[in-house]
Amino acid sequence: MILQGKGLTKQFTGLLALADVDMCLRENEVLGIMGPNGAGKTTLFNLLSGYHRPTRGNITLLQTDITFFKPYQIVKMGLARTFQLVRPFQELSVLQNVMVGSVFGPGRKVSMAEGEKVALEILEFVELSHRARALGKTLNIQERKRLEIARALASNPRVLLLDEVLAGLTPTESQEAVVLIRKIREEKNISIIMVEHVMKALMELSDRLVVLNYGRKIAEGTPDEVIQEKEVIKAYLGEKTSA
Amino acid sequence: MHMQAYVKPVAIALIMLSLLLVPQFATTYTTSVILNILMWIGLVTSWLILAGFTGYISLGHGAFLGIGAYFVASYWQILPFPILILLSGLICVFVAAVVGYPVLRVKGPYFVILTLGLSEFVKYSLVYYEVNIRGTVGRILLRTPSLENLYYWVLVICLLSIATAYLIKRSRFGLALMSIKDDEDAAEALGVNAALAKWKAFAISAFFPGMIGAVMAMRWTYIDPYTVFNPMMSFQVTITAFLGGIAYVHGPIIGATMLTLLSQSLWARYPNFYMIALGVILIFIVMFLPQGLAGLLSKINVPGFIKDVFKNVSSPERRKEL
Numbered sequence: 001m002i003l004q005g006k007g008l009t010k011q012f013t014g015l016l017a018l019a020d021v022d023m024c025l026r027e028n029e030v031l032g033i034m035g036p037n038g039a040g041k042t043t044l045f046n047l048l049s050g051y052h053r054p055t056r057g058n059i060t061l062l063q064t065d066i067t068f069f070k071p072y073q074i075v076k077m078g079l080a081r082t083f084q085l086v087r088p089f090q091e092l093s094v095l096q097n098v099m100v101g102s103v104f105g106p107g108r109k110v111s112m113a114e115g116e117k118v119a120l121e122i123l124e125f126v127e128l129s130h131r132a133r134a135l136g137k138t139l140n141i142q143e144r145k146r147l148e149i150a151r152a153l154a155s156n157p158r159v160l161l162l163d164e165v166l167a168g169l170t171p172t173e174s175q176e177a178v179v180l181i182r183k184i185r186e187e188k189n190i191s192i193i194m195v196e197h198v199m200k201a202l203m204e205l206s207d208r209l210v211v212l213n214y215g216r217k218i219a220e221g222t223p224d225e226v227i228q229e230k231e232v233i234k235a236y237l238g239e240k241t242s243a
Numbered sequence: 244m245h246m247q248a249y250v251k252p253v254a255i256a257l258i259m260l261s262l263l264l265v266p267q268f269a270t271t272y273t274t275s276v277i278l279n280i281l282m283w284i285g286l287v288t289s290w291l292i293l294a295g296f297t298g299y300i301s302l303g304h305g306a307f308l309g310i311g312a313y314f315v316a317s318y319w320q321i322l323p324f325p326i327l328i329l330l331s332g333l334i335c336v337f338v339a340a341v342v343g344y345p346v347l348r349v350k351g352p353y354f355v356i357l358t359l360g361l362s363e364f365v366k367y368s369l370v371y372y373e374v375n376i377r378g379t380v381g382r383i384l385l386r387t388p389s390l391e392n393l394y395y396w397v398l399v400i401c402l403l404s405i406a407t408a409y410l411i412k413r414s415r416f417g418l419a420l421m422s423i424k425d426d427e428d429a430a431e432a433l434g435v436n437a438a439l440a441k442w443k444a445f446a447i448s449a450f451f452p453g454m455i456g457a458v459m460a461m462r463w464t465y466i467d468p469y470t471v472f473n474p475m476m477s478f479q480v481t482i483t484a485f486l487g488g489i490a491y492v493h494g495p496i497i498g499a500t501m502l503t504l505l506s507q508s509l510w511a512r513y514p515n516f517y518m519i520a521l522g523v524i525l526i527f528i529v530m531f532l533p534q535g536l537a538g539l540l541s542k543i544n545v546p547g548f549i550k551d552v553f554k555n556v557s558s559p560e561r562r563k564e565l
């Protein structure tokens with residue numbers, strides 16, 4: 001077990017965003033998180049990555065209790081995330097964007113020279129090298145999403161949280177992103193949790209799925225098991241149908 | 244191409260040389276005007292170490308100037324001048340470190356107001372101390388160093404602040420600060436300890452106004468809390484920075500030169516008109532020149548001899564952007 005959350009609960013004023021959710025992530029696994037809008041998926045990521053403190057519950061990453069760690073400490077522990085709303089550093093070049101991750105993300109101190117070398121490798125890996133010198137704000141959606149992944153990878157994480165990295169992409173771009181995620185999994189020793197509305201991609205990529213609805217975990221299992229569950233069908237009926 | 248590579252160092256060397264020779268050859272009046280320009284360049288450049296890199300706009304920069312001035316006034320003729328200057332800077336670093344930690348947690352407009360409030364607080368505490376405990380209003384400084392001596396001190400401090408900005412820009416620290424400016428949350432997600440980086444930047448930026456205050460007190464020879472803690476100093480630092488363009492290292496140089504010359508020609512005869520001019524300039528920059536004069540220059544492609552420091556990408560790519 002590489003990452004574990006127990007009894008995770010997040011109460012916002014007047015709203016229970018996450019209620020008593022247990023989850024775990026195994027070595028080299030892709031865990032998919034699905035659920036309708038507002039189900040608490042991003043909230044779960046915010047708890048795991050230290051952006052919100054859980055109202056109750058605790059989180060263990062690689063045998064360390066990280067429940068009260070700060071975001072920058074959690075990256076250094078080996079858990080990197082992307083944001084649902086991709087936020088490249090607008091005024092920094094693509095290379096500098098990735099260097100922020102490669103210089104500050106790892107648990108040890110990395111020099112600018114070494115950070116640049118790693119960043120260039122990662123840009124090659126996500127096929128964004130040709131844009132290395134462009135400013136963050138000049139990227140299109142697809143490039144932004146790739147940059148978001150590249151920055152997270154640059155910290156050399158053991159666990160990667162991907163929050164809707166396929167959203168907003170055309171079907172072709174989306175398929176290319178699926179290929180990239182697969183490549184991350186095969187070539188790097190990284191376990192992945194991904195939140196996605198694109199069902200097809202989730203089914204293809206995930207080893208296991210967790211389904212959230214109104215902050216509760218309503219199902220968990222292999223993709224085939226989960227889509228059979230009555231609760232899941234009910235939660236998704238009348239919901240927007242996803243690609 | 245190859246010629247260009249020599250133009251910059253040669254131009255910089257020439258400017259340095261003429262700055263060094265100013266007190267020898269220029270009139271007292273010219274020397275004091277250039278000293279004023281250098282003072283503003285130092286103040287604005289050091290202010291930009293926080294504001295330019297991280298986007299945190301402080302209206303408390305002038306307070307450090309006041310603290311430096313008061314420190315030097317208290318120990319003048321007790322300790323040697325160079326030690327006093329250094330200590331003034333270090334005390335401001337210390338003060339910034341103490342107030343900075345809580346204050347830098349506040350973001351956006353609240354940060355701006357808070358820094359202004361804090362510097363007013365320092366001012367009135369000092370007024371209280373001076374009037375009720377010492378029984379004085381101001382202090383007169385005697386046997387102050389010569390204009391020439393002060394000129395060289397300000398020149399050194401000014402160059403030091405520019406060098407510091409350059410070095411930070413190229414360092415890991417600079418990368419951390421620039422990422423904070425664009426998106427503090429994303430920076431933290433990538434491992435940047437934003438609170439620590441901002442804190443360091445604030446403390447470093449306070450070092451220079453502290454030293455400048457120490458030197459300028461000697462130039463003013465009379466100080467009182469109302470003048471050395473005048474919030475106008477902080478406002479003018481900000482306006483100068485924006486006029487020059489906060490993204491460029493030559494921004495402060497252009498801004499400080501323009502405003503000092505303007506104030507020199509207007510202040511003595513039409514003080515109110517100078518204030519109106521400042522206000523108009525501010526409105527004008529906000530509405531038409533968000534990149535400042537340095538931004539305007541880079542747009543019309545005048546070869547700048549000093550490379551932009553606070554801008555994050557070197558010029559060729561940048562020019563395409565603008």
Ligand SMILES: Nc1ncnc2c1ncn2[C@@H]1O[C@H](COP(=O)(O)OP(=O)(O)OP(=O)(O)O)[C@@H](O)[C@H]1O
Pocket residue numbers: 012013015017035036037038039040041042043044084
């Ligand atoms: N910082 C916050 N303060 C208050 N309420 C919040 C906050 N963040 C999220 N919420 C609320 O918590 C609930 C869960 O939100 P969350 O963003 O986790 O949903 P999600 O499953 O990621 O949805 P989506 O598919 O739209 O991204 C929503 O009702 C949301 O409005």
Ligand SMILES: [Mg+2]
Pocket residue numbers: 041042043084
């Ligand atoms: Mg979400």
